[in-house]
Amino acid sequence: MADNPYTLYKRFQTPDPALGPREQAPMLAQEQAWSRVHASGHRFSWIEVLMAPLCLGPFVAGLGVLLGLWLYQSLLAPELDIDRAIGDWHGWLALAAGLFMAAWVLHNFWRDSRDPTRRYWQTMPDRGVVELEHHTLVSGISLWSNDYDPDCNTLMQWTHGKLECVHDSGVVQWVVARTEAGHWLVLKEQYPGNFSYARVGTKPAPDRQMHPCQQVAIAFAPGTQLCLGRRFSGAPLPLLDTAYWLSADELKRLADAAHHWLFFPPNRYGVVDAEEAGWVQRLVKKAQDSVAATPSSVPGET
Structure with missing residues (x-):
């Protein structure tokens, strides 16, 4: 799959081992200011971590349950009353949706907290x-x-x-x-x-x-x-x-x-x-x- 613009942007701002060694020098004030501007685009954000799970999680979880019940009825249990099953299991369904959303949040947190581009820009400006x-x-x-x-x-x-x-x-x-x-x-x-x-x-x-x-x-x-x-x-x-x-x-x-x-x-x-x-x-x-x-x-x- 071809790289999309966001992937290219992240790759461009991530250290590349293919680059050879270059002379290092202390930052000038203007260079440090620019480094902080670029670093601001890679800060860890709880909004990014929580937005999709909280907004889409209940819908995605509910849709998954409905699709699962429909397949189960179609393939194994034609006599199953889906509406009654949902009514009887609504407590378990709510618990499953909550666990699904929590897993999604933890996945986003794990991904963003270990992202190599974010970790690089967290410390790069202060290294000077x-x-x-x-x-x-x-x-x-x-x-x-x-x-x-x-x-x-x-x-x-x-x-x-x-x-x-x-x-x-x-x-x-x-x-x-x-x-x-x-x-x-x-x-x-x-x-x-x-x-x-x-x-x-x-x-x-x-x-x-x-x-x-x-x-x-x-x-x-x-x-x-x-x-x-x-x-x-x-x-x-x-x-x-x-x-x-x-x-x-x-x-x-x-x-x-x-x-x-x-x-x-x-x-x-x-x-x-x-x-x-x-x-x-x-x-x-x-x-x-x-x-x-x-x-x-x-x-x-x-």
Whole structure:
């Protein structure tokens, strides 16, 4: 049976032994805040344990008894009066339903209290450790997309030393960079503000845009590929800033190739695999050509 979205989500946020060893480092404040956000989705909840047994237990137990009596009458005892049997046995039926509900509650409690994902996130933020994956960037190009989702119109942003929930403009900056190892590495930055349903949005001011450095370390929750933050260092990355806005098809394909969410080994966060490298190269060339075709965007011209 194929994994459903919830199973994939749980698997992505559970330590994977297939990942090799990585450098460990103390968490930064922003990374710890993000780890607590993710941990909040894996807390033990009595509502989840009790909801189904208490709401559905009496119905399921009663239906099971009725089906059992019907089969018994059909196969072994045609003379059985089901209505009279239920009336005579209602006390035992209530006891059976109670035992069934109690067993269901105990099963849910046993399952959730021993769930490896929940147990991992119970202690992970307090351990204060992340794993780092380093990349050296050689050059990059900045692309843009405008993809507002009315069902998910907020984002979390690190402001004044804490994560705050702000309105999502739908505008995303995509930095497609070439690494020293010869790979394409894709980074993205979402921006708050007023949204627009137009394909072409409004770029944020230059001082608010992402300006990567040549050294970047991706911080992960230990044992997973869940990114908790980026650490830039070194000289500024030579970055070609374009006004190229991705089409809907280009955005979907680039987001899939970037491996930022729900991906598994051998794929790596942000690293474009060999099958998509050619397409990314053509996309970069297309964006570069759009700059060359716009005289006013050439550096040094007014």
